[in-house]
Amino acid sequence: MGILALVEDRPTPKAVYNWRIYLLAAIASCGSNMIGYTSAFIGTTITLKSFEQEFDLTNAHTTQAQRDLISENIVSLFIAGAFFGALLTYGVSHVCGRKWSLVIASAIFTLGGGLQLGANHARGLGIMYAGRVLSGLGTGIASNVIPVYLSELAPPAIRGRLVGMYELGWQIGGLLGFWINYGVEQHMNPSHEQWIIPFAIQIVPSGMLFLGALWMKESPRWLFLKGYRDKAMQNLCWVRQLDATDIYIQEEVAAIDQALEYQRVTIGIGFWKPFQAVATRSNVMWRLFIGCMLFFWQNGSGINAINYYSPTIFTSIGVSNANVGLTTGIFGVVKAFMTIVWLLFLVDQLGRRNLLLGGAITGSICMWIIGAYICVTKPQAHPSSHLNSGGIAAIFFFYLWTAVYTPTWNGTPWVINSEFFDPNFRSLAQAATTASNWLFNFLVSRFTEQMFATMHYGVYFFFASLSFLAFFFAFFFVPETSGIPLEKVDRLFECKPVWKANAILKAQLKDEEEEFRFDVKQGSVHQENDEQEQQEQQA
Structure with a gap:
């Protein structure tokens, strides 16, 4: 099954799969592009000699531990801001809607990026820290709203593909971040401009999101929830390119109305109603637990440790400082390419569950091999200008791990969490699960440097063990969600056993x-x- 293959829950007019739905997804994914770029460029930029000289990190009085602490603060303050931004998103999206939440997110991110550009030797790092927190707040809102917005717009047959564009935007941003760093490092002399250019470029995708979001259509499902029925019908027909009298539109509206009526009867319409309902419904609490744990296992794979501290990772394998930039750039290329493969050929064809199972086992094996190589050869204790055959094999398995984990645990948890919850709880649940991602992300970014300083090769064994355990978690607890209408997901968890739930409900x-x-x-x-x-x- 390839890019044109569709697994439909019901007969669907071809007009539904139109350019408008893909254009809206592309614009929304500018938000993930800014997130991916910001996550990728920072780890290498703050290791540039020009950056260290700007803020007096190269003088004899600054210890390596102090340098590591500053690096971790710059990275982790951004993620802390993203955590609180994700928590605030429920209120913002409930009141303002999906569209205006993205406008707000891009504006906050751009403001934070501007503050970071104001940091220099005279002003110190204080304004840099403040800007990183603000950019994090915008990131938290965007990372929460974009998957929800895309899942609410998408027909079930291509929902994984459209939500997957969120991950594709993330990886394209990351790819640009890695290679722009490589470019300024190789072709610019150490100067203020050398390190400020990567910081300035992060404003480009946030500006694109801001302008594009002003044109975007509001989610019809949010409009139905708020009682703006005429506007909701107008937007739904525009996105689907069908008349209101078409039976496909009638069926979709009937399903939305049925879900909203169920919400009014069982939960109620209001800001606090979902909080009250979640506290009394164990099945929703269970889904929240699964959604949050997916991000725990995702971060436990080590992917974000590599994103933020790629120079540290590659140096531990034995890559020389002169080649770290190039090796990191290739890492970004592999991630971006495999994300495209995942988006076009895997997520809707193989399903979410199979990707998680295969990625966990293969990723675990690769990490065990890399850790074993470092344990035996100790490359950092015997530095060399080039890799030996063992080092080349370790790099091969690292890239193999990247190629496997990118289309499995890197993006699939975002798709699953955008589908796990019916409209009654979607905004609240997305806020909780996204916040959990940034919480686990914060822990990884805050302590990665210390872990490598004390555990050495044990860090890879740690990631390998968590990946192995993730397989059993996915097998016993995560049902397949592909092809299931959002309004029917509640019934998916009533079907047992978990590994047959999708087929039973369909x-x-x-x-x-x-x-x-x-x-x-x-x-x-x-x-x-x-x-x-x-x-x-x-x-």
Whole structure:
């Protein structure tokens, strides 16, 4: 099955898969582009000689521990801001909607980026820290809203693909971040401009998101929730390129109305109602636990440690300082390429669950091999200008790990969490799960340098063990969500066993769909007969 293959939950007009839905996804993904770039460039930029000289990090009175602490502060303050931004997003998106939440997120991020450009030797790092926190706040909001917005717009057959564009934007941003760093390091002399250029470029995608979000359509599902029915119908028909009388639109609106009516009866409409309902519904609490744990296992793989501290990672394997930039750039290329493969050929074809299972086992094996190589050869204790055969093999397995983990645990948890929750809890749940991602991300970024300083090769064994345990978590607790309408996800968790839940629910929905279409057809026949009888009586 390839890029054109679709697994549909019901007969779908071709007009539904139109350019508008992809353009909206591309604009929204500018937000993930700014996140990916910011996450990638920072680790290498703050190791540039020009940056260290600007802030007096190269003088004899500054110890390596102090340098590590400053690096960790610059990285982790951004992530701390993202954590609180994710928590605040529920209130922002509930009141302002998905569209204006993205406008707010991009504006805050751009303000933070501007403050970072104001840092220099005279002003010190204080303004840099403040800017990183603000950029983090914007990131937290964007990382929360974008998957929700895309999942609410997407037809079920391409929902994984559209939400996957969020991850693609992240990886493209990361790729640019790695190579721009390599470019300024190789082709510019140490200067203020050398390190300020990577900081300045992060404003470009945030500006693109700000301008694009002003044009975007608000989520029809949010409009239905708020009672703006006419506007919701207008937006839904615009996105689907169908008339309001089309049976596909009627079925989709009926499902949305049914979900909202269920929410009014069981939970209620209001800001605090979901909080009250979650506290009393163990099944939703269980889904929240699974969603948060997916990000725990994701960060436990080591992917974000590598993103933020790639020079430290490659140096530990034995790559010389002169080649770290190039090796990091290739890492970004592999991630971006495999994200495209995942987006086009894997996420909707193989399914979310199979990707998690395969990625966990393969990734664990690669990490064990890399750790074993470092344990035996101790490359940092025997530095060399070039890698030996063992070092080349270790780099091969590192890139193999990247190629496997990128299309599995790197992006798939975002897709799953955008689908796990019905409209009653989606905004609140997305805020909680996204915040958990940034919390685990913060822990990794804050302590990675210390872990490598004390554990050495043991860090790789640590990541390998967590990846191995992630396989069993995914197998026993994570159901397949591909092809399931958002309004029916609640029923997915009622189907047992977990590894057969998707097939069981799809069979049920197929029977219900046939019954619905039969009723609609019969109703049309009765209406035609009634109209014919009236005409005969009038005649």
